[in-house]
Amino acid sequence: MSSRKVAAFGRSIRLSIARDGLSLSPRSPVGKARCKSISSSQSVKVGRNGNSLVAGSIAAASLATVLSLTQWPTIHAESEVSRKTHEDRSPSSTKGGRISAEELGQHKTLESLWVAVDGDVWDVTDFVSQHPGGTEILLQHAGKDVTRLFKAIHPDHTIEKNLVSDQHVGRLDDSAIKEFASAQNEEEERIQKAREALFGVDSVVSLNDFERYAKDLLPAVAWYYYSTGADGEHSLFDNADAYNRVHFRPRVMRDVTRVDMSTKILGVESALPMYVSPTARNGLGQPLGEVAVTRGAGAAGILQVLSHYASRSLEDVMKETKEGQKVGWQIYTSTDREKSAKQIREAYELGAQSIWVTVDTAILGKRERERRATAEREPAAHDKPLTPPLPKNSAAHDAGLTWKDIKWIKSLAPGLPVVVKGVGAWEDVVLAQQHGADAVVLSNHGGRQLDYANPPLKTLHDLNIHSPSSIHQPNFQIFVDGGIRHGTDILKALCLGADAVGLGRPFIYAATGWGSDGVQKAVMILKEEMEIGMILLGVNKLEELGPQYLDTSKL
Numbered sequence: 205m206s207s208r209k210v211a212a213f214g215r216s217i218r219l220s221i222a223r224d225g226l227s228l229s230p231r232s233p234v235g236k237a238r239c240k241s242i243s244s245s246q247s248v249k250v251g252r253n254g255n256s257l258v259a260g261s262i263a264a265a266s267l268a269t270v271l272s273l274t275q276w277p278t279i280h281a282e283s284e285v286s287r288k289t290h291e292d293r294s295p296s297s298t299k300g301g302r303i304s305a306e307e308l309g310q311h312k313t314l315e316s317l318w319v320a321v322d323g324d325v326w327d328v329t330d331f332v333s334q335h336p337g338g339t340e341i342l343l344q345h346a347g348k349d350v351t352r353l354f355k356a357i358h359p360d361h362t363i364e365k366n367l368v369s370d371q372h373v374g375r376l377d378d379s380a381i382k383e384f385a386s387a388q389n390e391e392e393e394r395i396q397k398a399r400e401a402l403f404g405v406d407s408v409v410s411l412n413d414f415e416r417y418a419k420d421l422l423p424a425v426a427w428y429y430y431s432t433g434a435d436g437e438h439s440l441f442d443n444a445d446a447y448n449r450v451h452f453r454p455r456v457m458r459d460v461t462r463v464d465m466s467t468k469i470l471g472v473e474s475a476l477p478m479y480v481s482p483t484a485r486n487g488l489g490q491p492l493g494e495v496a497v498t499r500g501a502g503a504a505g506i507l508q509v510l511s512h513y514a515s516r517s518l519e520d521v522m523k524e525t526k527e528g529q530k531v532g533w534q535i536y537t538s539t540d541r542e543k544s545a546k547q548i549r550e551a552y553e554l555g556a557q558s559i560w561v562t563v564d565t566a567i568l569g570k571r572e573r574e575r576r577a578t579a580e581r582e583p584a585a586h587d588k589p590l591t592p593p594l595p596k597n598s599a600a601h602d603a604g605l606t607w608k609d610i611k612w613i614k615s616l617a618p619g620l621p622v623v624v625k626g627v628g629a630w631e632d633v634v635l636a637q638q639h640g641a642d643a644v645v646l647s648n649h650g651g652r653q654l655d656y657a658n659p660p661l662k663t664l665h666d667l668n669i670h671s672p673s674s675i676h677q678p679n680f681q682i683f684v685d686g687g688i689r690h691g692t693d694i695l696k697a698l699c700l701g702a703d704a705v706g707l708g709r710p711f712i713y714a715a716t717g718w719g720s721d722g723v724q725k726a727v728m729i730l731k732e733e734m735e736i737g738m739i740l741l742g743v744n745k746l747e748e749l750g751p752q753y754l755d756t757s758k759l
């Protein structure tokens with residue numbers, strides 16, 4: 205086999221002729237490559253085969269022949285998924301020309317998937333299986349103008365980093381641009397009205413109020429994305445309900461004139477035993493996205509954990525931090541380990557305070573309510589063929605992750621605490637400890653993954669029964685998230701041995717309505733509620749909290 209390096213996909217690739225044809229490696233990020241060093245008017249179809257692209261039509265050609273041909277502008281790589289060339293999908297009438305809304309709308313399947321951003325139409329058929337946000341969301345918005353949604357949830361330069369110019373099909377025509385603009389306006393008008401009716405953040409009384417108002421302030425797609433849980437939403441409901449099933453045993457006649465709620469989370473001072481849980485796509489309802497949370501968390505003196513799929517980059521978020529403010533970074537490890545390693549190293553370089561590896565997403569949960577709300581209900585003939593199940597987007601979430609990988613992750617970010625997020629059974633707390641994790645989050649992902657997974661408060665209770673020695677260890681912390689909406693919820697978790705708690709949705713909703721002020725206000729509300737709770741329980745310090753203050757018989 206002979207081979208030669210050529211420039212493609214904006215980087216150097218190796219082009220080889222083997223017995224079975226032409227191969228390109230490493231794997232292309234897309235199914236189509238422009239090889240700058242080759243020029244010819246002829247094109248070659250190549251198919252994907254594992255990590256290489258294996259040629260079909262030039263099997264007999266020698267590398268010398270291929271490379272000596274002149275004026276070849278492109279090598280077209282045919283995706284295994286679609287088995288169609290780009291030319292098949294893009295009629296010559298549209299290539300580089302103006303595209304109507306109707307034509308865009310015809311490309312909405314896995315065989316041919318187009319989207320428009322800022323009037324530019326992109327063919328993302330070959331990118332679907334690698335889309336970090338999953339196949340489903342791309343399919344939901346296929347054949348449409350996604351400008352608003354795209355910009356809300358993707359950091360700058362996402363298109364340049366992930367697509368190549370050959371995937372640019374053309375520009376929308378003027379009537380399509382107008383049509384999409386007016387469709388967006390209807391929802392914008394509703395949101396505008398809700399925004400005008402909004403009162404000052406000072407009048408917000410409880411965290412649940414943030415949610416109530418956010419519903420009117422959010423585009424429907426955002427509301428369903430944020431609020432839903434998996435399947436029948438039993439875990440979503442139970443997360444909060446578990447707190448309702450635990451009662452206090454308050455003690456009286458104690459001096460409670462002074463209450464201290466400060467603590468340390470992963471070695472860093474925190475005003476309160478709480479942090480912002482990582483949640484993706486905060487930009488759907490708040491133009492500043494996670495940056496609004498950074499400002500609010502900074503003002504409130506608590507830790508923010510930034511999602512791997514945040515709408516704003518860690519770099520942008522770090523720029524917004526105050527002196528001494530810390531930000532943790534959460535990762536979904538990929539099957540491409542080198543890619544994950546690079547991302548962890550980058551987070552380390554950018555100054556992330558801790559690495560949170562989320563382990564409860566080996567496959568994405570089925571969020572029924574969101575699917576129902578966003579399903580397209582076109583009038584369909586009764587004999588319309590069934591849609592085959594979506595291909596699993598396994599590249600974005602590594603189902604092969606095991607406990608021994610904690611060591612690997614720790615080696616990539618020397619000295620940083622590594623937190624295992626998404627533990628749902630007490631035995632896994634013990635294993636996390638044994639494998640060198642610095643902390644765990646007892647969590648079922650806010651009820652979005654495995655429906656009927658235990659409420660995290662119950663997992664914590666189980667730990668008290670089966671492995672009490674795991675709790676309050678000097679180099680190992682236990683966090684809990686899911687359904688926490690009041691200061692009393694936090695006190696209950698702390699009584700059962702949690703070192704701190706995380707909140708996800710409340711901070712999204714608070715930022716939606718009131719930006720960083722909303723986030724700060726949410727923390728103030730929780731602080732007041734915790735203070736009242738501690739005084740009425742008869743405790744001055746967090747260390748005094750323990751199971752003796754709870755009746756867990758109904759948990």
Ligand SMILES: Cc1cc2nc3c(=O)[nH]c(=O)nc-3n(C[C@H](O)[C@H](O)[C@H](O)COP(=O)(O)O)c2cc1C
Nearest residue numbers: 430481482483484511562649650686687707708709
């Ligand atoms: C809209 C949304 C997006 C989320 N995105 C992520 C994420 O990117 N990474 C992650 O580890 N957890 C994610 N989570 C889970 C949260 O970190 C947290 O476990 C959960 O929200 C806690 O439940 P709560 O919303 O009831 O507070 C997400 C949760 C929601 C609601």
